[in-house]
Amino acid sequence: MRASRNKTMANEIMKNQLISKNLIGRPYWQAPILAARVEAKNCIAHHLVAIKAIESACNIKVSTQTVNLRKLLLAAEFIKNHTLYLYEAILPTFLDLETVSELAKMHPEIYHCALALTQFTDQILISIGGRVFYPITSVVSGFKSHPNKSELKQFVASNENLATFADQTLRLFAGLKLQAEKSKTDFVALHQNDEYAFYDGEIWTSAGEIITRDKFEKLVKYSNKKTFGALARYNLSQSHLDAHTKKLLSELKVEKNLSGQSGEMLAAATELNYFITLSMNLLEKLARDGVKPEHILPPQKFSTGSAVIESAGGAIIHSCELDKNGIILKYEIDMLNYS
Amino acid sequence: MMEIHPKKSLAIFSLTSCGDCFGVLKNVDWGRFSPERSVLTKLELQNFYDIDDLRGKNKIEKKYDIVIIEGHPRGKRQTDFAKLIRRQAKIVVAIGACAHQGGVYAKTNEPILKKIIRVDHTVPGCPVDRNELSRFLMDLFWGKVPRLPDLSVCFECRQNENDCLLKKGKLCLGPITRGGCDSICNNYGEACLGCRGLKPDANVEKMTEILKSITPEQDIEKMMTIFGTLKE
Numbered sequence: 102m103r104a105s106r107n108k109t110m111a112n113e114i115m116k117n118q119l120i121s122k123n124l125i126g127r128p129y130w131q132a133p134i135l136a137a138r139v140e141a142k143n144c145i146a147h148h149l150v151a152i153k154a155i156e157s158a159c160n161i162k163v164s165t166q167t168v169n170l171r172k173l174l175l176a177a178e179f180i181k182n183h184t185l186y187l188y189e190a191i192l193p194t195f196l197d198l199e200t201v202s203e204l205a206k207m208h209p210e211i212y213h214c215a216l217a218l219t220q221f222t223d224q225i226l227i228s229i230g231g232r233v234f235y236p237i238t239s240v241v242s243g244f245k246s247h248p249n250k251s252e253l254k255q256f257v258a259s260n261e262n263l264a265t266f267a268d269q270t271l272r273l274f275a276g277l278k279l280q281a282e283k284s285k286t287d288f289v290a291l292h293q294n295d296e297y298a299f300y301d302g303e304i305w306t307s308a309g310e311i312i313t314r315d316k317f318e319k320l321v322k323y324s325n326k327k328t329f330g331a332l333a334r335y336n337l338s339q340s341h342l343d344a345h346t347k348k349l350l351s352e353l354k355v356e357k358n359l360s361g362q363s364g365e366m367l368a369a370a371t372e373l374n375y376f377i378t379l380s381m382n383l384l385e386k387l388a389r390d391g392v393k394p395e396h397i398l399p400p401q402k403f404s405t406g407s408a409v410i411e412s413a414g415g416a417i418i419h420s421c422e423l424d425k426n427g428i429i430l431k432y433e434i435d436m437l438n439y440s
Numbered sequence: 441m442m443e444i445h446p447k448k449s450l451a452i453f454s455l456t457s458c459g460d461c462f463g464v465l466k467n468v469d470w471g472r473f474s475p476e477r478s479v480l481t482k483l484e485l486q487n488f489y490d491i492d493d494l495r496g497k498n499k500i501e502k503k504y505d506i507v508i509i510e511g512h513p514r515g516k517r518q519t520d521f522a523k524l525i526r527r528q529a530k531i532v533v534a535i536g537a538c539a540h541q542g543g544v545y546a547k548t549n550e551p552i553l554k555k556i557i558r559v560d561h562t563v564p565g566c567p568v569d570r571n572e573l574s575r576f577l578m579d580l581f582w583g584k585v586p587r588l589p590d591l592s593v594c595f596e597c598r599q600n601e602n603d604c605l606l607k608k609g610k611l612c613l614g615p616i617t618r619g620g621c622d623s624i625c626n627n628y629g630e631a632c633l634g635c636r637g638l639k640p641d642a643n644v645e646k647m648t649e650i651l652k653s654i655t656p657e658q659d660i661e662k663m664m665t666i667f668g669t670l671k672e
Contacts, residue, residue: 112491116456119514119545127662134633134666138544138566141460234460234567237628245629 113140114321117434124432129155129403129423130241132432136419137235139434144234145178145226146412147419147434149300154419155241157406159427164395166387167243170229172300173383174236175410176376177225179299180218182413183331183369183376187274188215191366195277211273214266218373221260225380228256242397253388260381267377268349274370275353279363286360288333289320289437291411297334297341297375299411305337314407317418321435328360329415329437335359335368346374369413403427412436445482448505448581452488453525455518455553456545457511457538459490460567479574482581494521500528506580507531509553510568512538512545512668519556526557531580534559535573537566537635542668552668561586565621566635566667572620589620592639593632597623605631609654611663616642635667 120135127135136151137144149171156163192211193204205212223233228248230236238246248256289312291298292305304312306327312320320327327333336358342350350371359368407420415437422431483506491511507529513522526532534553537543540562542552553559561580563573579586594614597604600623605612614623614632618639625632638644644664651660 116458116545119456119547122547123544128659131662131666135544138458141458141567144458144460231628232567232624237625237630240630 113436116140117436121432121434124429127429129159129400129421129427129429132419132421132429133239133241134235136434141234142182143178143412143414143417145174145230145236146410146417148236148239149175150408150410150417150419152239152241153408153410154406154421155400155423157408158404158421158423159241159400159402159406160404161242161398161400163243166393167395168300169383169387170244170247170392171239173225173380174230174239175300176380176383177222179376179413180373180380181222183373184215184218184222184270186369186413187270187366187373188212191274195279214269217263217266218270218377221263221377221380224256224260225384228252240397241400243395245397247392247394248387250388250391253384253392257381257384257388260384263377263381264345264374267374271349271367271370271374272353274366275355277363277366279366286328287326288336289327289329289416290333290337291409291416292337293341295341297338299334302409304409304416307333307336314418314420317416317437318435321437327437330365330413331368331372332359332365333415334411335364335371339371342371342375343378345378346371349374400427445581447482447484449502450483450485450506450508450577451502451504451529452485452508452510453494453521454488454490455509455511455522455539456491456514457536457543460536479577479581483577491518494518498524500524503528503530505530506533506577508533508535509539509559510534510536512543512550513553513556514545514547514550519551522553522557531560532557533561533563533576533580535563536568537564537637537667540564540668541637544667546668562588562637564588564618564636569621588618590640591619592642593617593619593621593623593626593636595619596621597626597632599623600627602626602629606650606654611651611655611659613647613663615650616644616647633666634664637667 116139120139124132124135132155133148133151137148139147189201193199193201196204198204198207226233229238231238231246238244288307289304291302293302304317306312339357355367403423403425405422407418409416409418417436420433421429424430486502486504507525509522509525509532513519534540538545539553542550543566546552561576563576576586592615596619597614602623610631612631613634614626616638617632617634618636621636623632648660
C-alpha cells in the first residue's frame with residue numbers, strides 16, 4: 102500500500118509541476134482551466150482553489166451567493182468521490198464480488214442507492230458548472246451563467262429522498278464488521294471555528310499546530326507520516342457536523358476517534374450524510390431566494406496570492422505571482438492527497 | 441441465418457493525463473453511462489493500464505483488436521511504450537486532447553502521440569464526450585470507419601443562436617475548431633478554447649489576423665496552446 106501510494110504521489114507531483122510550468126507566461130484567467138486538469142476526480146477542488154488564489158492575488162471579494170454556488174459544486178464532488186470509494190472500491194470486496202455490475206445483479210437495492218447519489222451529483226455539476234468535469238460557468242470573480250429558480254425548485258423536489266440514501270449508506274457501512282485498527286497518527290485538514298471546513302479555513306494538525314504555506318510544502322514531502330482526507334476532517338471537525346448526522350452517528354454508536362481503513366470508510370460515509378444535507382439546504386435556499394445574475398468585473402490590481410481548499414482526499418494549496426498585467430510569473434500546486 | 445459478430449478485444453492505456461478519459465471507461469459498470477454499457481456487450485475490455493502499471497514494463501503480452509490511448513507520452517519511457525502498444529494493436533484510438541494534440545501536459549517541442557506512432561482514429565476534446573466515444577467504438581466493432589464532424593464550433597454556435605464573442609471584440613477560436621461539442625462552452629457565454637483541435641482546412645493565418653485586432657500576438661499564441669499544439 103505504501104509503495105503504491107508513493108508511486109501515485111510521485112506521479113501527482115510530476116503532473117503538478119508540469120501544469121505549474123505550463124501556466125508561466127499565461128494570463129491569470131487560464132489558471133483555473135489548466136489547474137482543473139491536474140486530476141479529473143478532484144477537478145472542481147483544483148479549479149476552485151486556482152480561482153481563489155487568483156482572487157487573493159487581485160484582492161477580489163466575491164458574494165455570498167458565489168461562495169454558496171462554489172460550495173455546492175465542491176460538495177457534489179465530495180459526494181461523488183465518497184460514493185465511488187465506498188460502493189466501488191470497498192463494498193464489492195467486502196461482499197466477495199468482482200465488479201459493480203455484479204453488485205447491481207446481486208444487491209440491486211444497494212446499487213440503486215449508489216446510483217441515485219451519483220446521479221444527483223452529476224445533476225448539480227451540470228446545472229451549476231455546465232458539465233460534469235471541468236466547469237465552464239465558474240470563473241474568477243463569480244459565475245457566467247446561473248440556474249434559474251424554477252429549475253432549482255424542480256431539482257429540490259425531485260431529490261427529496263436523497264437524505265434517505267445517504268442515511269442508508271452510513272447504516273450499511275457502520276454495520277460492516279471491519280477490524281478496528283488503533284494507530285497513532287497526526288491528522289491534517291482544514292479547520293474553521295464555526296463550520297465543517299472544506300471550502301475555506303486554516304490547515305490544522307491534531308497536535309494543534311497551524312500549518313502555514315511554507316510548512317505545507319515540507320508536509321507534502323513527508324506526507325506518509327500523516328493522515329488526511331475524510332478521516333482527518335472527521336477527527337478534527339466532527340463537532341461541526343449537522344444535527345441529523347450527529348444523531349445518526351450516536352444511534353449507530355460510531356466512535357468519536359476513528360482510525361485505519363475502517364475509520365476512513367466510516368468517515369467517508371459520515372461526510373456523505375453531511376454533504377447531502379448541506380447541498381439540499383443550499384439548494385432550497387437558492388430555490389427560495391432565486392439566483393441573481395452578477396456582473397463579472399475584471400481584476401484591476403495584480404500581485405501575489407494563495408488559497409487552500411479540501412478535496413475528498415486531502416488539502417490542496419495553490420499559490421501564484423502575477424505581473425502588473427495579470428500574466429502569471431510563478432505558480433505552485435501542493436497537495437496532500439493521493440488517488 | 442444472421443451472422444454473429446464475435447466480441448473484439450479492447451485494452452486501454454493511460455499515459456500522462458488527468459485520468460478523466462480513462463475514468464470514463466473504467467467506470468463503465470455504472471448504469472448511468474448507458475452508451476458505454478452497450479459498447480461493452482460488443483467489446484471485451486481485457487486490460488487497462490495507467491502509468492503506475494507501466495513502470496518497469498518492457499513488453500505487452502497480448503495483442504488486441506482495439507487499443508485506446510489517453511494522455512500525452514512524456515519522456516523516453518512513455519514514448520517507447522507507445523511504440524510497444526502500436527506493435528500489439530490492430531487499431532489505435534487516441535482519445536482526449538492530451539493524446540490528440542499534447543494537451544495541458546505537453547512541453548513545447550515535445551512530440552505528440554501521432555508523431556511517435558501511427559494513430560488510426562482520434563476522439564478529441566477535453567473532456568471527451570462520452571456519447572461520441574461510444575459511437576466511435578460501436579462503429580469500429582461493426583467495421584465502419586468512424587467519422588468526426590467537419591464543421592466548426594462556430595457553425596454550431598450560430599445554430600444555437602449565441603451572441604458572437606468575436607463580434608464583441610472577445611477572443612474565441614470557434615471558427616477554426618472542429619465541431620461536435622454543440623458549442624458547449626459558448627452556450628454558457630465562454631469562448632471556445634480549441635480543445636477539439638483544428639477543423640479540416642482551418643485557416644489559422646486568417647484567424648490570427650482577426651485576433652490581432654483584439655489582442656497582442658503573444659496572447660493569441662497563449663490561447664492557441666492551452667490544450668497543446670493547435671497545429672496539425
